[in-house]
Amino acid sequence: MTFTAQRMNLIKPSATMAMTGRVLALREQGVNVIGLSAGEPDFPTPAHVCDAAARAMQEGQTRYTDVAGTRALREAIVDKFRRENGVAYTPEQVIVSAGGKQVIYNAFMASLDPGDEVIIPAPYWVSYADMVLLAEGRPVVVPCGEEVGFKLHSSALMNAITPRTKWLLLNAPSNPTGAAYTEGELRALAEVLDRHPNVHVMTDDIYEHIRYDGRPFHTIAQVAPSLYDRTLTVNGVSKAYAMTGWRIGYAAGPQPLIKAMTTIQGQSTSNPCSISQAAALAALTGDQTFLTQRARMFEVRRDLTVRALNDAPGLSCRTPEGAFYVFPSCKGVLGKTTPQGKVLESDEDFVAYLLETKQVACVHGAAFGMSPYFRLSYAIGPDALEGALERIKEACTVLR
Numbered sequence: 572m573t574f575t576a577q578r579m580n581l582i583k584p585s586a587t588m589a590m591t592g593r594v595l596a597l598r599e600q601g602v603n604v605i606g607l608s609a610g611e612p613d614f615p616t617p618a619h620v621c622d623a624a625a626r627a628m629q630e631g632q633t634r635y636t637d638v639a640g641t642r643a644l645r646e647a648i649v650d651k652f653r654r655e656n657g658v659a660y661t662p663e664q665v666i667v668s669a670g671g672k673q674v675i676y677n678a679f680m681a682s683l684d685p686g687d688e689v690i691i692p693a694p695y696w697v698s699y700a701d702m703v704l705l706a707e708g709r710p711v712v713v714p715c716g717e718e719v720g721f722k723l724h725s726s727a728l729m730n731a732i733t734p735r736t737k738w739l740l741l742n743a744p745s746n747p748t749g750a751a752y753t754e755g756e757l758r759a760l761a762e763v764l765d766r767h768p769n770v771h772v773m774t775d776d777i778y779e780h781i782r783y784d785g786r787p788f789h790t791i792a793q794v795a796p797s798l799y800d801r802t803l804t805v806n807g808v809s810k811a812y813a814m815t816g817w818r819i820g821y822a823a824g825p826q827p828l829i830k831a832m833t834t835i836q837g838q839s840t841s842n843p844c845s846i847s848q849a850a851a852l853a854a855l856t857g858d859q860t861f862l863t864q865r866a867r868m869f870e871v872r873r874d875l876t877v878r879a880l881n882d883a884p885g886l887s888c889r890t891p892e893g894a895f896y897v898f899p900s901c902k903g904v905l906g907k908t909t910p911q912g913k914v915l916e917s918d919e920d921f922v923a924y925l926l927e928t929k930q931v932a933c934v935h936g937a938a939f940g941m942s943p944y945f946r947l948s949y950a951i952g953p954d955a956l957e958g959a960l961e962r963i964k965e966a967c968t969v970l971r
């Protein structure tokens with residue numbers, strides 16, 4: 572007898588969460604591991620956000636809210652899209668869920684029929700393909716290598732579209748590569764989509780505020796108003812406001828889709844935590860100046876990280892435009908032998924070697940759909956980061 576359904580054969584645990592679990596277990600054993608595997612800012616949630624949550628509790632905002640989120644928060648989200656992205660929505664076009672993750676899951680569950688295709692540019696965030704599979708869709712992975720800046724180009728999009736294509740999924744700045752689209756690049760993709768009116772666009776903008784070198788942010792519904800009626804714009808407070816544990820993400824898009832997503836949410840989890848919603852309201856309506864200050868701090872770490880990795884024999888690292896990850900190639904270390912006598916054959920071998928011999932935790936590129944690469948998050952304190960980079964360089968230097 573087995574307890575698990577056949578659908579469990581389709582999916583696997585998140586590789587990033589698995590590595591984070593290994594880091595915690597090693598630390599419990601007293602091992603001094605430097606974790607570069609988790610995707611969360613090391614900064615604290617701003618004090619005014621925590622204060623708003625405490626006030627919400629004291630004022631009795633401890634009951635069920637509207638399934639799609641409080642009216643006040645949805646209005647603040649409408650205002651955010653208008654103010655920051657120049658895109659107009661109504662509160663009825665907005666849903667708030669337990670993280671961007673639940674938003675995306677709800678969207679696929681609400682929209683995919685068996686066999687519907689979702690175009691996912693690779694490297695991709697670990698959860699996209701598994702969510703599509705859970706919703707009985709078919710992930711169509713389009714490799715977008717370093718030679719094209721880890722970005723989907725219009726010709727690759729054109730080749731991937733079939734009569735079964737339901738969604739194109741975009742994520743920029745990207746997890747894991749940090750690559751971001753320019754306005755012109757988004758327009759070129761939109762021109763292809765204009766010719767395929769049955770294809771919808773889901774854009775995961777969760778790293779919107781973490782971008783570098785003074786680059787502006789563009790989202791496709793703004794750049795291509797012709798796509799507004801078939802675009803779902805996903806965002807959240809986890810990364811920008813250092814609120815990963817609060818679990819608040821949101822999306823805006825066509826009302827029938829939002830309504831269907833709300834029905835799924837109403838029959839599964841109901842509203843996201845009322846106190847977290849009050850906190851997210853404070854985040855979106857309060858002071859925003861610290862966002863650029865924090866992005867600037869991440870930029871300093873990005874530069875340090877890229878420099879150090881390019882200095883390590885066998886590694887090469889492109890400079891990302893945003894998010895707090897780098898996705899270096901480890902092609903140059905494959906085929907080499909470790910001091911323990913093991914030949915490194917894959918990116919998975921390389922990250923295992925880093926963890927076992929240098930106690931540095933990264934995630935192998937295959938988990939994001941592209942090898943031989945690995946992902947490293949530099950959202951940790953500068954001292955730990957410098958220590959980790961030093962250890963990685965040492966690990967590469969002793970390979971033969």
Ligand SMILES: Cc1ncc(COP(=O)(O)O)c(C=O)c1O
Pocket residue numbers: 610669670671672673696742745746775777807808809815818819820
């Ligand atoms: C690309 C991307 N999208 C969505 C999420 C989900 O974030 P959350 O559920 O915390 O809002 C993450 C988190 O790692 C992410 O990297």
